[in-house]
Amino acid sequence: MMSPPLQSLLSAMPALPESERDAVTRRYGEQEGVLYRRLSGLYGGQPGFQQWYADLLAQVGRLAAARPAALQAQDAERLARPDWFLDQAMLGYCAYADRFGGSLAGVARRIPHLQELGVRYLHLLPFLRPRAGENDGGFAVASFDDVDPRLGGNADLDALTAQLRAAGISLCSDFILNHVADDHAWAQGARGGDAALRGYFHVFPDRVLPDRYERTVGQVFPQVAPGNFTQVDAMGGWVWTTFYPYQWDLNYANPAVFAEMAAALLRLANRGVEVFRLDSTAFLWKREGTNCMNQPEAHALLQALRAIVAIAAPGVLLKAEAIVPIAELPAYFGDAAGPECHIAYHSSLMAAGWGALAEQDGALLREVLARTPDLPADTSWLSYVRCHDDIGWNVLRAEAEGDAALAAAAAAEGGGKQHARARLAAIANFYGGAAGSYADGALPAGVAFQSSDPNAAHGSNGMAAALAGLEAASPALRDGALRRALLLHGLALCAGALPVLYMGDELAQCNDHGYLARPEHAMDSRWLQRPAFDEHAFEQRHDASTAAGRMYGGLRALLAVRRRLDALAAGAPRTVLESAPAVLALARGPRFLALFNFSGAAQRHTLEGAWRDSLTGQVCSGVVELAPWAMLWLEAAR
Secondary structure, three states, X not given: OOXXXXXXXXXXXXOOOHHHHHHHHHHHHHHHHXXXXXXXXXXXXXXXXXXXXXXXXXXXXXXXXXXXXXXXXXXXXXXXXXXXXXOOOOOEEEEOHHHHOOOHHHHHOOHHHHHHHOOOEEEEOOOEOEOOOOOHHHOOEOOOOOEOOOOOOHXXXXXXXXXXXXXXXXXXXXXXXXXXXXOOHHHHHHHOOOHHHHOXXXXXXXXXXXXXXXXXXXXXXXXXEOOXXXXXXXXXXXXXXXXXXXXXXXXXXXXHHHHHHHHHHHHHHHOOOOEEEEEOHHHOOOOOOXXXXXXXXXXXXXXXXXXXXXXXXXXXXXXXXXXXXXXXOHHHHEEOOEEOOOEEEOHHHHHHHHHHHHHOOOHHHHHHHHHOOOOOOXXXXXXXXXXXXXXXXXXXXXXXXXXXXXXXXXXXXXXXXXXXXXXXXXXHHHOOOOOOOOOOOOOOOOEEEOOOOOOOOOEEEOOHHHHOOOOOOOHHHHHHHHHHHHHHHHHHHHOOOEEEEEOOHHHOOOOOHHHHHOOOOOOOHHHHHOOOOOHHHHHOOOOOOOHHHHHHHHHHHHHHHHHHXXXXXXXXXXXXEXXXXXXXXXXXXXXXXXXXXXXXXXXXXXXXXOEEEOOOOOEEOOEEEEOOOOEEEEEEXX
16 A cells, blocks of 8 residues: 555656656655654654655655656666766866856856866856845855846756756756855745744844853854854844854754755756755754754754655765864765765865975875775765865864874873864964965965964965965976976875866966955955956966966876776775875775875885886886975886
8 A cells, every 4th residue: 555655745746657657656665764764853743744744745746747858867877877976087177157157158158178178077156046245155045946147047057057968067056055045035034024934044032042052153254253143133033143144044943944945956956957065064953062063963854855866856966065074074975774965075185185285294194094984885075176165274183183293292292182273273374374385475375264363273265276386486486386286186186086176276277366356255265266267377278388288288187097097986995005204105906006295305205016107108116206296196017
């Protein structure tokens, strides 16, 4: 006998062909256990849960039935090969639509450039209708169903996803789970007195509970948006606002919020979005006495969302934006009993690479790689060098305390934690222009972000080439800066992850200091690394006499090697070998070895057996010498 929830699901799609109904029925059967367990665990004690659950499935059924035939066909292909995004040919690219192409139609005109690089995954930063006025770079969303009018309309999104799909490129969209803009229809309705919509948010009549929460909850933007609550007169109290005062946190203890957000995601999936970057996943559940991050209920929510996607749009991937220490990351992948996200950012790997350059030592990287766990089947880390956000050094606290080189110093100075803070602060200050940095008496490589204590590990902003010293370099020092930038990209490409390039990094594009003259951006130094795509550098990309040409040519050479070596697929084995302190020796299986010199001095490494340089074809054995900031990609010669 058919269960009532399944009846609700199927009754919502009467026009679907029988074969498709059977496929949805089968997928529901596979997901029913985890979906029901997670949602009943969250909401089962609330009145009317069973009816709410049936209504949720009816909504999922309607959206499954509305899924276009081309996307259903793609779903079937990806179900047949669930590891489709793990192979060595997979390459991502991240950009703001307006900075990259001016509009969604302009992004479509950039597809040949993406194809020239070999891109198969395009992450466009927020392109949905944002809050009017300040909107955190689009992360304050006013509508999940409408494109930002500055970028075009919904028809332009439909056209772009179709063109990208035809080019073999998957579109990734941010999906901001934690909050909405204060001019979103839900917030407007709550302001207007709608009691049901008021329940979509955390609202407190006075400061009693907010003050208790503030004792244990950290601050994301302590300088420009201190605290976690904003007084809103129209709401008659204090609204929870983790990020900016105009971003109202959603109350996921209310099942209506989960149902609304799940439907919004599926509607975007039906427009051709193939990957969702789930923004601020760590903050979804609030619990007094904790830091309100990484709570078990947040994982239950994500596992339920994954199950719904698996039923209605099974070719879609979920990516966790959880910038947390390595120890807290594996939970975002879930397990066999409750799969969660397919992909998660490896922010510790990114930060440790920059740390290795600043310290001229690979110890932090070795510690990060040693702590990086194996992942469940058909999941992947995401590796990157830069992105639209700051580099947050504090994800490395455990590694900065724990590496062997630190032990003696920590004992002498009275404890690893104090030493780790000072160590990470020194790295952050290095990229802000401290003595001995790449600033060379000119522009600092980057700028501090949200820093109030000079001894704290504040975040760092800047484009990759600028942080590597290119912007401040004299002509004689530019070669070293380009080698440093390419070194970090080489690490991201062979570390065992899905690598993503950030717009302009392929052209060694530097910082946009013009953000200071734009009132809407001047208060947020992250706009330093959000320049418009440099058309002049793009025209120079094949000219090896230019910085853009050298960077572009160097990257394309590495990418060509990566595409032909299955040892560089995301899930291939990874082993760190013994090496000099400044060198990282990374083996990917028995037949590939990458050597990275993070220092400004030549280093030596002793090879076992004969190896062939992947770029030049030269065979080498015994002791090899790495020039300052150089790398070698080597394949076993026999």
